[in-house]
Amino acid sequence: MSYFRATDPFPLESADQNKLHEFYEYLAANRLVTTACRHCRRLSWPPRGFCPECVSDEIEWVDLPHEGTVHGFSVQETGVPAGFQAPVCFAIVKVGGLRIFGPILGADPATLRVGATVRFDPIRVADDSRGGARHLVAFRSAASDA
Amino acid sequence: MRKVALVGAGVTKFGVRKATYRDLIWEAGKACFDSVPSVKPRDLEGLVVGSVMPERTAFQSHISSLAAEALGITPSALSARTEHMCASGTVGIRYAYAFIAAGLADLVMVLGVEKLNQPVADEAILNMGTGVDRDWEACYGLTAPPCFALAAQKHMAQYGTTEEQLGLVGVKNHAHASKNPNAHFQKGVTLEQVMGSRMIASPLRLFMCSPITDGAAAVILASEERARDLTDRPVWIRGTGQALDGFTLTSLHEDYAHWPAMKRASQSAYRMASIGPADVDLAEVHDCFAIAEIIAYEELGFCQKGEGGPFVATGRSDYGGDVVVNPRGGLMGCGHPLGATGVAQAAEVYAQLRGEAGPRQVADAAIGLTHNNSGMGEHVVMIYGRETAS
Numbered sequence: 001m002s003y004f005r006a007t008d009p010f011p012l013e014s015a016d017q018n019k020l021h022e023f024y025e026y027l028a029a030n031r032l033v034t035t036a037c038r039h040c041r042r043l044s045w046p047p048r049g050f051c052p053e054c055v056s057d058e059i060e061w062v063d064l065p066h067e068g069t070v071h072g073f074s075v076q077e078t079g080v081p082a083g084f085q086a087p088v089c090f091a092i093v094k095v096g097g098l099r100i101f102g103p104i105l106g107a108d109p110a111t112l113r114v115g116a117t118v119r120f121d122p123i124r125v126a127d128d129s130r131g132g133a134r135h136l137v138a139f140r141s142a143a144s145d146a
Numbered sequence: 147m148r149k150v151a152l153v154g155a156g157v158t159k160f161g162v163r164k165a166t167y168r169d170l171i172w173e174a175g176k177a178c179f180d181s182v183p184s185v186k187p188r189d190l191e192g193l194v195v196g197s198v199m200p201e202r203t204a205f206q207s208h209i210s211s212l213a214a215e216a217l218g219i220t221p222s223a224l225s226a227r228t229e230h231m232c233a234s235g236t237v238g239i240r241y242a243y244a245f246i247a248a249g250l251a252d253l254v255m256v257l258g259v260e261k262l263n264q265p266v267a268d269e270a271i272l273n274m275g276t277g278v279d280r281d282w283e284a285c286y287g288l289t290a291p292p293c294f295a296l297a298a299q300k301h302m303a304q305y306g307t308t309e310e311q312l313g314l315v316g317v318k319n320h321a322h323a324s325k326n327p328n329a330h331f332q333k334g335v336t337l338e339q340v341m342g343s344r345m346i347a348s349p350l351r352l353f354m355c356s357p358i359t360d361g362a363a364a365v366i367l368a369s370e371e372r373a374r375d376l377t378d379r380p381v382w383i384r385g386t387g388q389a390l391d392g393f394t395l396t397s398l399h400e401d402y403a404h405w406p407a408m409k410r411a412s413q414s415a416y417r418m419a420s421i422g423p424a425d426v427d428l429a430e431v432h433d434c435f436a437i438a439e440i441i442a443y444e445e446l447g448f449c450q451k452g453e454g455g456p457f458v459a460t461g462r463s464d465y466g467g468d469v470v471v472n473p474r475g476g477l478m479g480c481g482h483p484l485g486a487t488g489v490a491q492a493a494e495v496y497a498q499l500r501g502e503a504g505p506r507q508v509a510d511a512a513i514g515l516t517h518n519n520s521g522m523g524e525h526v527v528m529i530y531g532r533e534t535a536s
Contacts, residue, residue: 009272009275009280009284009285009287010285011280011281011285045396046279046281046282046394046396071400072296072299072300072402073296074291074292074293074295074296074299074347074348075292075347075348076287076291076292076295076346076347077344077345077346077347077348078344078345078346079271079289079291079346080268080271080287080289081268081271081272081274081275081287081289082266082268082269082271082272083272083287084286084287088286088287088292090286090288090292092296092395092396098396099396099400100396101282101283101286101288101394101395101396102286103286109348125285136285136286
């Protein structure tokens with residue numbers, strides 16, 4: 001038996017593992033959504049199973065804009081976990097009044113600024129143990145679209 | 147509520163240890179029992195173990211029972227493990243404190259232990275990601291440094307804090323650690339070395355960060371009656387407070403350099419202890435990154451908001467200043483074996499308030515504060531006194 005390392009840091013996204021699986025299904029279809037409470041209309045990020053304001057569990061998925069502005073970012077140059085590649089540009093992006101965490105792909109740290117416009121651009125990560133595709137939220141500098 | 151005191155403390159050597167998880171439990175337990183020879187393992191009624199990730203680092207859960215058996219303790223009133231990421235040790239002390247204050251136990255050990263270093267280095271870092279929300283943040287490879295880098299950037303932009311001021315926190319704490327034989331680093335660093343060390347996440351360089359460290363620490367808490375029997379110099383728990391703003395980065399205050407939960411936690415503790423920030427002689431604060439110590443000066447009330455950079459640069463947080471911050475060497479100098487850190491902070495305050503801290507002794511120390519956090523939005527504060535509250 002050889003050295004064994006368990007390194008799956010990605011969410012279990014499929015319907016049989018995750019009650020928020022629709023989020024990932026929308027993501028795979030290039031849609032950025034989150035949960036809204038049907039009763040008090042509270043919008044949450046991340047998506048949630050019930051509303052912390054009115055405690056209703058009647059939630060619905062609403063689309064968010066694909067354009068956001070950088071609220072803060074940090075480029076990690078060394079010391080990233082096993083399975084990840086440095087550098088990574090970690091960012092908090094303001095999207096439709098919410099703050100959403102994700103990497104900015106293709107970012108140039110020399111020119112990237114707080115307040116810059118970025119676009120939603122989901123990434124595909126490692127498949128799950130049964131070969132199911134998995135996706136995560138990510139952003140790309142609007143300037144690098146050209 | 148009954149009064150509660152520390153009556154014993156012991157710490158292992160912190161570092162990259164050639165020792166198993168259980169070896170570290172033995173070392174800290176033995177050191178703690180050696181500090182109070184009249185207490186034997188069979189005398190303890192309880193054990194609380196602060197430990198974050200033995201499931202990953204030692205493939206072991208069921209920690210409190212493992213540790214009790216290793217130490218020869220047969221709990222009759224309290225046996226529990228506390229996990230609150232980097233604050234697990236102090237959270238454990240609060241549990242033991244509450245049990246004793248409520249009259250449910252008289253003599254309880256709190257032990258913090260972590261074996262973080264792994265044969266494959268980047269797996270140790272991957273493990274640190276378990277303290278971050280897997281589904282929404284850790285899945286991108288996020289660990290602590292970029293989070294605290296956000297706070298540092300904001301503090302610099304808003305208050306003019308400089309990279310040199312961040313570096314001076316490292317210089318101070320490494321200098322303190324050079325007088326602590328249990329510290330991970332004991333050679334000290336110059337400002338040039340700090341500023342020339344490699345970039346982790348801008349503006350945080352290697353020597354502005356705490357390292358990945360193995361270690362353990364233990365303290366014994368006692369009710370007033372037992373404490374007075376066991377020692378002529380108990381160290382009294384005078385106050386405690388805990389407050390949270392949120393878990394995920396996106397749930398924290400929009401100003402990443404503003405940590406309101408730390409202020410709330412400290413205000414609870416000050417109020418309970420009937421003291422203010424000016425009364426604190428020494429503070430063991432959670433300098434996981436240099437910026438955390440600078441913000442701690444402010445949120446704990448040692449200086450005004452925004453003045454943390456000049457506070458360290460002018461020596462106000464060092465010997466001869468307003469308050470000696472991190473005489474033990476802090477997390478940057480001692481290392482940060484997660485669950486062990488809060489307990490080691492308490493052990494330092496125990497030594498300082500008894501006048502037993504040797505070359506690190508803060509002159510006439512009467513009030514010591516510890517601050518432990520588990521992210522920028524989760525804070526625990528303890529206040530200890532040489533004298534019991536009047």
